[in-house]
Amino acid sequence: MKDNLQLTDVSTVEGQMVSIDLDNIPKLPLDMATMPWKPATDEQKNTTACILDDVCVLNIPKPKDRAEEEELVNKFLDGMRKLFTTENNWPFLPMLETSMDYCAQCNSCSEACHLYEMSGEHEMYRPNFRSEIFRRIYKQYVKKEPLAKWRYGDMGLNWKTVVRLGELSYRCNLCRRCAQTCPIGVDNALVAREIRKLFSQELGINPRELHEKGTMHQMKVGSSTGMTPDVVKDNVEFIDEDYTEITGVGIHTPFDVKDADILLLHNAGEVMAWPENIAAFSLIFQEAGLSWTLSSKAMAYDGVNYGVFYDDAQTARIALQHMLAAKELGVKKIVIGECGHAHKVLTVIADRLIPFEYQVPRESCYVTLRDIVMSGKIKLDPSRNDFPVTLHDPCNIVRLMGIVEPQREIVRKIAPKFREMPCNGVNNYCCGGGSGFAIMTRNNIEQWRGNITGRKKMQQIAEAFKECLGPETRKYICAPCSNCKGQIREILEHNDLYSKNSFAYGGLVELIVNAMVNVNPGFIKWESEEE
Amino acid sequence: MSTFFYLLGYLAFFGFICLAFLKIRSYMKASPLHARWELYPVPHEGEKSSHGGSFMEEKDWWCKPRHVSHTSDIKALVFEVLFLHATFEHNLKLWFRTYPFHVGMYMLMGGIIIVLFSLFLQAVGIAPDNGFMIFIGNVINAVVLFGGLCIVGGGLALIHRRMNDEGLKKYTTPEHYFNLGAFVLFGVLGLLAWACSPSFFNMARDFVCNMLSFNFQPLPSTFFTLHLLLGFFLMAWLPMTHMGHLLMKYFTYHDIRWGDTPTTYSEANKQKIPDMLKYSASWSADHICGNGAPKTWLEIATTNPATPKSES
Structure with a gap:
């Protein structure tokens, strides 16, 4: 060597x-x-x-x-x-x-x-x-x-x-x-x-997580998670039931509502790995009185588009299906959930790939949520978020789309102990799972993410919480992107940083719901509280 | 012989124009409409650019009039070109070497414009011994001295860094040394011409005047002649090297990094997208064309390769 x-x-x-x-x-x-x-x-x-x-x-x-x-x-x-x-x-x-x-x-x-x-x-x-x-x-x-x-x-x-x-x-x-x-x-x-x-x-060589298990699987069954339309509807129904009990607020997630204002496009990985994110979105949109829906059409209930990491043909195919599903429902806009690459593909890349007549306007959920939080449509008590919070900037949304302030306006309003990481906003660093690595674990890829790619983000997080790093103070890492959460979760779990440092991680919507006065307290859980 | 020298001058000038034209045309022809690939901050986003924000921070942005601050784009580009701001911010050690080098070239380029201006003044009747013309002459003589020193100093410092920095050395090819060496020699010859002649300005003015009037008079200084000969070569050579960024930086910044115009606001782009989809791709992977005939991008985008063959 x-x-x-x-x-x-x-x-x-x-x-x-x-x-x-x-x-x-x-x-x-x-x-x-x-x-x-x-x-x-x-x-x-x-x-x-x-x-x-x-x-x-x-x-x-x-x-x-x-x-x-x-x-x-x-x-x-x-x-x-x-x-x-x-x-x-x-x-x-x-x-x-x-x-x-x-x-x-x-x-x-x-x-x-x-x-x-x-x-x-x-x-x-x-x-x-x-x-x-x-x-x-x-x-x-x-x-x-x-x-x-x-x-x-x-x-x-x-x-x-x-x-x-x-x-x-x-x-x-x-x-x-x-x-x-x-x-x-x-x-x-x-x-x-x-x-x-x-x-x-040209050579047909690609990582199997992105191609076979990713875009091809999404095109075959409807989602890279393997969920078919029926399964995703069942799962979301379970999530509604579970979180109705947890939050004390009846949650109903609508599917396939014709002519709704908004088609909400989640990363379907959230349904499997972070159901609280799905529930939180549903709760906020419902309580804000929005006209919205999810789609149960194959591909359109999963905003994932791994094509953007490795293949233009796959990118265009999936983006087109997302647009067509929205057209079919007759919605006024697509709001993209907490998934960085889904934001960029559908809003920026697809903008010059898909003929304009097939396009439906796309908006970041950060913007929609900012509007809800600032409008007073939901009642919030920032003291419920009285713990240190820092914000991770997903590269695809921040550096590559210029959506920097909406999420900060929210966090500043609902998290009194918010602090920035060093090198934030458009100067952020990647979580370490960017471009598809967050879903790969074989052949030392997991080791590589832990040793090298994800290390800078953990350095930034440590710097943001430097005065309260120990286990005594509960801290929240707000990472409003599915892949970024996956990467941060791996490092926290592997190093047991949940208990060593009392870290919890999650998205923006969880932080909002945690502050909603009509929701049972304690939506965000730290390891010491979990059963 | 002097006619040949002047012919080389015309050749270099037109060579530069033609090569610059070809480079720009090649960029424009590469794609009538490329994907958006912007990178924030984008200066034309107005107040939002201070935090790196974009129009996409607005609710229902597609319903609002689009505001693009072209002056902010121009200001940012001029600031970058004049001060090499990105290098200053991200590679200070290099900036201390490359900035003098660039300033030297800017001064010599600016000097040519001032000489042309002096010829214009002469043509409209201002005598060469007029006080203002003498002032211009002094400016040019100072510019050549300072610019020459900057090119030589900056060029040598860049060569030294490329030879001694372990990181840069691996990426430095013989052409890098050749280019920098040629510029240093160009600067040295300019300085010698300046030192050995009573007025560099007079020589430069006479040369430019001769070029414009097709008066192929021999030049009075060997150093000045060699300085110009090397200048002719560099003028034609520059667009063929990575130093063509002189021409292409406008596109890499303005068209790519800051090219965030959404299709909603561009009728031209709306028309172009369907045309782009008519291009035939011949990618050989199974999920695109396999071993079959080329397919249009429209066919590719509307085909589902995961569908069993019998269903497709």
């Missing part, structure tokens, strides 16, 4: 190229143990090309002979050529080309990246590392520019380069914090996403 990693090592090193030394990663004020890398099994080593580092996301089969090696390289080059044609990549080609041609190699982006910082500043985690490999291949093998080696640097291209580049595209949370710092406007996160696209759209 390489200590002094060079760009060209991706094509030359035999076996695993890199191992991140966990002794080099920064220490945090929280009591968090590192998670040792599990060694690959012999079967994995023999069959799978896990040759980048200790993590393996794509599980690319190891080529058996020279012919298979060449086939992999040729398919990759075919994909790269397509990536640079208008016909195949009209939505992203201008951004990709400018990121190929104008990078000054100043490495300003490195300092902005939480993975670079939390890996102990490992060379492989510079946002420019994978981009520069991709650039050199493009200039040398696809564009075939004269003097390419002299001008842009040499890069060997073989099956190892291809496999490692594919894996490298999954060593990024696509948070685009690096792009925000680039003086020229180069976007290394976009390059990572384009590489993911190339692998998925």
Whole structure:
């Protein structure tokens, strides 16, 4: 394995190229143990090309002979050529080309990246590392520019380069914090996403959680959770019953109400993992007297669209179904629940993918909730939230959509002990689960999220609560995004930070319901209270 | 020989114009309508830009008139170009080196505009020995001295950093050194021409005048001639390198990073989307085209690959 990693090592090193030394990663004020890398099994080593580092996301089969090696390289080059044609990549080609041609190699982006910082500043985690490999291949093998080696640097291209580049595209949370710092406007996160696209759209290689169990499952049964329309309606009915009892307020979640004002689009993962979030939305919307509905149409009860992390075709297909369901119901707008990527796909990306006549206006739930809270439609008692609260900014909603203040207006009104994390708002850091990792746990991905990707967020949280970090004071981490909650939950659970630090985490709606005067007190639970 | 020299000058100028045009055209042709890929803060969002906010913070934003502060965009871009604000904020060590280098180039570019202005004044009857013209001459002589020193100092500092910073070294190619070296030499020749001639301004004015009037008089200074020859080369070479960001920064900022216009407010974009969906894609993965014929994006978006084949 390489200590002094060079760009060209991706094509030359035999076996695993890199191992991140966990002794080099920064220490945090929280009591968090590192998670040792599990060694690959012999079967994995023999069959799978896990040759980048200790993590393996794509599980690319190891080529058996020279012919298979060449086939992999040729398919990759075919994909790269397509990536640079208008016909195949009209939505992203201008951004990709400018990121190929104008990078000054100043490495300003490195300092902005939480993975670079939390890996102990490992060379492989510079946002420019994978981009520069991709650039050199493009200039040398696809564009075939004269003097390419002299001008842009040499890069060997073989099956190892291809496999490692594919894996490298999954060593990024696509948070685009690096792009925000680039003086020229180069976007290394976009390059990572384009590489993911190339692998998925041309080679059919993608993480199974995003593709088979994600978008394909969603298109097959209606939701990536596996819930069919009947199951989701049953589950929500159970949630209504349970939370009617818990809150003391009768909750009824409407489905398929024609001509309602609002179609609320949840991340269906909430139904399975965080039913309190579903109940809280229903309670708030109901008490505020809104005209709203959920849809039981396949795909339209799950706002998830993992396509945005790796594949344009899947992105467009699911976004279209979301729009069509809203059209069919005749709603005035879609309100997107607490799911960051669902916000961005449907509001921003789909805006120029779906013909306008099929579009239905989309609004963030933060905005709708701000309107409810500020209007006085529901009675709130901030003293019920008399515990320290900090707010996590989901990258997709904040940096990539500019929705910064509505959620803060709410929290400031209902949580008297609210405090910001350092680097908040559009300068936030990713939770560490961004771009699909929050739902992946195999092949050391869980260890990677705990050791590297999620570490910066925990550092920010520790800083926000620095004067009350111990178990004595109950604290609430408000993370209004399903994937972000999943990531934060993993780290809190693994390190037992619930009891060591009295942390609870959840969304924005839970915090609102916790302050509603007509609801039984104690909607938010800390570990010590749970049965 | 001097005719050839002037021809090179025209060639460099028109080469720059043509290459700049081709670069911009290539960007525009890459996609008649790309996806929104904005990154906040976006300056034209008015008061909201102070916290990085957008129109999407408003309830029912699509029912409200759209306010775009173009002056804020221009101010932000000018501020960025003049002060390299992003580098200052995120890479201060580099800024101390690259800022003088850029200032030097800005001064020489500005100097050319001032020389053209002086020729205009001369053409409308102001004598070269008029006090104002003498003042302009002094300004140009000062600009060349200061600009040249900035380019040489900044360029050498950048080369030094690229050679000695372990992080940068790995990403530095021979072309980076060549480009920086060429600029340093350009600055050195300019300084030598300045030092060895009574008035750099007079030489520059005469040269520009000769170019405009097709009067191919030999130049009086070897250093000045070499300085210009290298300048011709750099003018034509610059758009072909990553330094073409000089031209493309407008697009990477204005069109991509700040390009947040929702389709609701753009009739042109409403018309373009259906046209984009007519493009045929040939991606080979099973869930797109497989081994079959290319499909339009409309066909792709309206196909469900998870449906069993018999049902599709």
